Structures are given as C-alpha cells and as structure tokens.
Amino acid sequence: MSRIAGSSAEIAIGELRRRWVPSLSTGAAVLLGAIMPLVATAPLLPNLGFLMLITWRLVRPEIWPAQVALGFGLAADIVSGAPLGQSMLLWTLVFLGFDSLDSWLGVRDYWLDWGAAAAAILFHGLGVWYIALLMGSDTLLWIMVPQLVLSILAYPVAARLVLALDRWRLAR
Amino acid sequence: MAPPKNRRLGFSRRAHFGLFIGYVIAVGGALIAVLLLIVSIADPRGFSALRGAALDVTAPIGSAGRSVVGFFSGIGDGISNYFRAGSQNAELRGELEAARRELIRRQALEHENRRLLATLGLARATGDEVTVARIVGSTHDSPRRLATLSAGSAAGVAPGQPVRSADGLIGRVLETGRWASRVMLVTDGASNVPVRLVRDGTPALAVGRGDGTIELRTLEVGQNPFRRGDVLVTSGVGGLFPPNIPVALVTASEGDTAIARPIADPARMDFAIVQRIFQPAAAGPLELAPPQPPAPPVPGPPAAAATPHPGQQNNPRYQPALQQPQPGMIGRPGAAGPPR
Numbered sequence: 377m378s379r380i381a382g383s384s385a386e387i388a389i390g391e392l393r394r395r396w397v398p399s400l401s402t403g404a405a406v407l408l409g410a411i412m413p414l415v416a417t418a419p420l421l422p423n424l425g426f427l428m429l430i431t432w433r434l435v436r437p438e439i440w441p442a443q444v445a446l447g448f449g450l451a452a453d454i455v456s457g458a459p460l461g462q463s464m465l466l467w468t469l470v471f472l473g474f475d476s477l478d479s480w481l482g483v484r485d486y487w488l489d490w491g492a493a494a495a496a497i498l499f500h501g502l503g504v505w506y507i508a509l510l511m512g513s514d515t516l517l518w519i520m521v522p523q524l525v526l527s528i529l530a531y532p533v534a535a536r537l538v539l540a541l542d543r544w545r546l547a548r
Numbered sequence: 549m550a551p552p553k554n555r556r557l558g559f560s561r562r563a564h565f566g567l568f569i570g571y572v573i574a575v576g577g578a579l580i581a582v583l584l585l586i587v588s589i590a591d592p593r594g595f596s597a598l599r600g601a602a603l604d605v606t607a608p609i610g611s612a613g614r615s616v617v618g619f620f621s622g623i624g625d626g627i628s629n630y631f632r633a634g635s636q637n638a639e640l641r642g643e644l645e646a647a648r649r650e651l652i653r654r655q656a657l658e659h660e661n662r663r664l665l666a667t668l669g670l671a672r673a674t675g676d677e678v679t680v681a682r683i684v685g686s687t688h689d690s691p692r693r694l695a696t697l698s699a700g701s702a703a704g705v706a707p708g709q710p711v712r713s714a715d716g717l718i719g720r721v722l723e724t725g726r727w728a729s730r731v732m733l734v735t736d737g738a739s740n741v742p743v744r745l746v747r748d749g750t751p752a753l754a755v756g757r758g759d760g761t762i763e764l765r766t767l768e769v770g771q772n773p774f775r776r777g778d779v780l781v782t783s784g785v786g787g788l789f790p791p792n793i794p795v796a797l798v799t800a801s802e803g804d805t806a807i808a809r810p811i812a813d814p815a816r817m818d819f820a821i822v823q824r825i826f827q828p829a830a831a832g833p834l835e836l837a838p839p840q841p842p843a844p845p846v847p848g849p850p851a852a853a854a855t856p857h858p859g860q861q862n863n864p865r866y867q868p869a870l871q872q873p874q875p876g877m878i879g880r881p882g883a884a885g886p887p888r
Contacts, residue, residue, distance in 0.1 A: 407606070409689060410606050411606045411607075411685065412685060412688065413684060413685050414685060414686070414688055415683060415685060415686040415695060415814050415815040416686055416687070416688035416815070417693070417735065417759070417760030417813070417814075417815060418758070418759040418760045419687075419688065419689060419690060419691055419758070419759075420688060420689075421688045421689050422689060423689040423690075424689070441567075441570040441574070442570060442571060442574035443570055443573040443574040443577060445574070446573075446574065446577035446578075446581070449581070454598060454599065454602045455602050455605075455606050456687070456690075457599065457603070457687065457694055457696075457730055458690060459585060459588035459589065459592070460584045460585070460587070460588045460594075460595050460598075460599075461580075461581040461582065461583070461584030461585035461586075461587075461588060462581075462585060462588075464577065464578070464580075464581035464584065465578050465581035465582055465585060468574050468577055468578045468581065469578060471574065472571070472574060472575070472578075475571075504690055504691060505691050507585065507589075508690065508691040508692050508737065509737075510589050511588075511589055511592065511692075511738065512737075512738040513691060513692055513736060513737030513738040513758065514737045514738070514755070515691050515737035515756075515757060515758030515759070516757065516758070516759075519691060519757070519758045519759040520691060523689065
C-alpha cells in the first residue's frame with residue numbers, strides 16, 4: 377500500500393476504517409458469542425463481547441465515551457438471551473470505573489491494564505451470577521471460577537488481537 | 549502507556565460540558581438498565597417479541613456450524629475408545645447381559661401394563677409429540693444453562709413444553725421465536741423437575757446446579773435413599789413433564805442430598821423431541837382456568853318430595869334442590885354446595 381493516498385476515495389475508505397473498526401470488531405465479538413454453535417455443560421468460555429469491549433477501552437482510552445457501553449450492552453442482551461438490562465448496566469458501570477481509574481492514577485502500563493481488566497472481569501462475573509440468582513437460578517458461586525480464570529488469562533490474547541487491529545486501522 | 553493528552557480538556561467550557569453530558573447519559577442509561585432488569589426479573593417473558601426475533605436471527609447461523617463441532621468433539625472420544633478397547637469390551641459385555649435380563653423383565657411388565665390399562669378402560673394418549681428439532685447451541689459464558697432449539701412457534705413450540713431426546717429429559721421450553729426457541733436444561737439452576745427413584749419409587753426433586761450436574765433433594769427427612777448408579781425418572785407430579793422419562797443417574801451421595809448427572813447429554817445429541825405439556829392446565833396461571841358456565845336456575849323441589857324443615861327455610865344458604873343431583877350442581881361445588 378502506498379503511504380500517500382492517491383485519491384479522495386482512498387482517503388474516505390481510510391477514514392471509515394479508522395472510525396468503524398473498533399465498533400465493528402466489538403459487535404462481531406458480541407454476535408460470535410451469541411451464535412457460537414457449541415453446547416456447553418458449564419460456564420467456561422470468556423464473554424467475547426465484553427472482553428473485546430474492555431480491551432479496546434483499555435488499549436485506546438480516547439475512542440469511546442462511557443455511554444457507548446450502553447449500546448453494546450443492549451445489543452448483547454438482545455442477541456445472547458441474557459435478561460434485558462444486564463449487560464447494559466454492568467458494562468456501563470465498568471466503563472465509568474475505568475474513567476475514574478484513569479483520572480485517579482493518571483498513568484498506566486500493560487500490567488495495570490491487565491489488573492484493571494481482571495477487576496472488571498471479576499466484577500462482571502459476580503454481577504452476572506447475582507442477576508442469575510435473582511432470576512431464580514440457584515447456583516453456587518464457584519461454578520463461575522473456571523470461566524473467570526480463563527477470561528483473565530485471555531486478556532493478553534485479546535490485547536494482541538486489538539493491537540493488531542489497531543495497527544491495521546491506523547495504517548496508511 | 550499514559551492516558552492520552554486529549555482526555556484532559558483544559559479550560560474549554562464546551563469540552564467540559566460535552567464530557568459532563570456524556571456522563572449524565574451513561575449514568576441515566578445505567579439507571580434505565582436497572583429498570584429494564586427489574587422488569588426482566590419480575591416478568592421473565594416480558595420482552596418476548598423482541599427476544600424471539602433476535603433468537604430467530606441468530607439461530608440459523610448456529611445450526612450451520614453445529615456439525616463441525618460434533619465432528620471435533622467426537623475425535624476425543626474416538627481416541628480414548630481406542631486405548632480403552634479391552635476393558636471397555638468386558639464392561640460392555642457385562643452391561644449387555646444385564647440389559648438383556650432387564651429387557652425381558654420390561655417386556656413382561658409392558659404386557660401386564662397393557663392388560664391392566666385395557667382392564668381399566670384407559671387409553672394411553674398418543675401423538676404427544678409437537679416437533680423434532682436440532683439443538684444448535686447453548687449459553688457458554690453465563691451461569692444459566694440455556695440451549696437454543698431450531699424450532700419455534702411456527703412448529704407449534706410453546707413456552708413450558710418438555711423437551712427430551714431418545715435417552716432422556718433435556719429440559720423445557722423457556723421462550724420461543726418464530727423459528728427458534730430457548731430451552732432451559734435440567735442442569736440449569738432454575739430448573740426443578742419432580743422425579744422418582746426407579747428402584748423403589750421414592751419421590752425427589754431434581755434441581756440443576758449450573759455446572760452440568762443435578763442435585764437430588766428427597767422430600768423425606770431421614771436417611772438418604774440414593775445410591776450410586778440409581779436412575780431417576782420423571783414422576784409426572786406437577787403436570788408439566790410426562791411421567792417415566794429418564795432424567796438423571798446418581799454419581800455421588802452426600803448428606804441428605806445426592807449429586808447426579810443428566811442421562812441426556814445435550815452436548816452429544818443432535819435431535820430433541822418437543823412434547824406437549826402433560827396436563828395443559830398445569831402450565832397456565834391459576835386465574836386462567838376456564839370459568840365454569842353459570843349454573844342454570846335450579847328448579848324448585850317437586851311439590852311433595854321434600855318439605856323443608858321450617859327453620860331451614862329461613863337459612864339463606866339453604867337450597868332444597870341440592871339434596872338430589874341436578875345438572876347445575878357439577879359447576880360450582882365450593883360456592884353452592886352444602887356447608888362443610
């Protein structure tokens with residue numbers, strides 16, 4: 377690819393890519409989590425949409441204000457069969473928490489990012505479990521442990537994927 | 549990486565205002581989400597139209613990929629079977645012997661059962677099958693155990709109907725779209741199935757634990773009736789599940805309860821049978837029971853048949869005609885019957 381845009385069409389395409397790659401990749405992850413043709417006997421896989429969302433948020437803090445989590449959460453609730461409002465609430469709270477963490481610490485590195493992601497994943501897992509409990513699903517908390525551990529370990533993978541997407545997004 | 553410079557907004561009043569409005573939207577949205585959540589919890593079938601439509605859109609993609617997953621999860625089985633061939637052979641031979649004996653006993657029982665039913669003049673209801681569909685996916689990132697079924701209200705599937713495979717009970721329908729529906733598996737934490745022990749008929753409740761196992765709660769206090777290897781079938785109590793569908797196999801017994809695993813493993817089966825609700829009246833709320841037609845006016849007593857006692861005539865609840873059977877009597881035994 378030449379480094380200088382040859383035409384206004386190329387510039388427009390580049391602009392679209394810069395603008396929409398984060399949203400589209402997160403939306404694809406949400407949809408993939410909902411339609412994966414897999415029958416699981418216990419919660420095991422990470423919530424792909426949530427993982428992708430917080431990874432984009434941690435890698436690129438400036439692209440999204442807190443309220444985009446509302447829209448993604450609504451979409452995720454509708455397609456995944458979770459009670460309506462669950463992801464809207466939890467994801468927005470996580471984003472607000474990230475914002476306050478940013479203004480409180482002022483500085484972050486990779487390990488702090490991972491720690492923030494781990495805290496968000498734990499909070500999200502607990503919230504999902506508690507809402508299921510309110511819905512009448514009387515389960516023990518420890519059935520969530522394998523999934524939470526796997527999700528926390530999946531953050532570096534998601535971060536590399538997002539960084540690769542980000543490089544492609546901003547390439548010229 | 550330090551947070552980027554442009555999140556620090558400097559002294560621009562407009563930028564600060566924009567950020568403030570963003571937070572107002574986020575917090576307000578979170579409050580709306582809480583409201584939606586409360587509605588969802590209070591009325592789980594509330595947004596059924598919206599959720600059914602989403603189910604329709606996402607299910608067909610799942611059904612296309614399911615065969616690939618079946619192939620991959622079959623590989624592991626094939627390899628372990630190869631290595632355990634010898635011991636498995638002996639094991640299977642023993643099982644076959646036991647099964648053959650059991651089969652003969654079952655045939656005798658079946659014959660006796662048919663004869664007894666005929667004696668009683670009962671006919672077993674046939675055609676209780678709504679449709680046969682594929683299980684195309686399940687939740688894998690939430691504590692709920694819900695599966696997606698590739699048939700919906702267009703095929704006659706309705707919430708509450710039991711879903712089974714040839715092996716045993718899978719669960720029951722939770723919500724339906726037009727071409728897809730969501731099934732609550734017996735391992736879900738909100739699933740309660742009345743069961744009984746095949747060995748001696750002890751009633752119990754099979755409650756899912758969310759991790760692929762089932763907890764069996766006996767209804768009797770005292771000793772634990774469950775032994776390892778016991779099979780439990782639905783008892784038909786409650787009217788939702790037809791009786792005698794295999795549900796669970798006891799794997800361990802601890803304290804007053806026992807842990808079992810479901811006999812029908814939804815991860816391994818391709819097809820599920822949706823059945824009619826065993827007793828349809830059990831599915832509806834109590835108020836929706838069909839109202840009885842008002843009783844026709846009760847004819848007066850034949851002139852000389854029953855002359856009431858003078859004191860009884862003053863009693864407003866006294867109805868002389870009820871002393872002999874009348875057509876209107878059947879309708880409302882509680883309201884118009886004699887005081888108990």
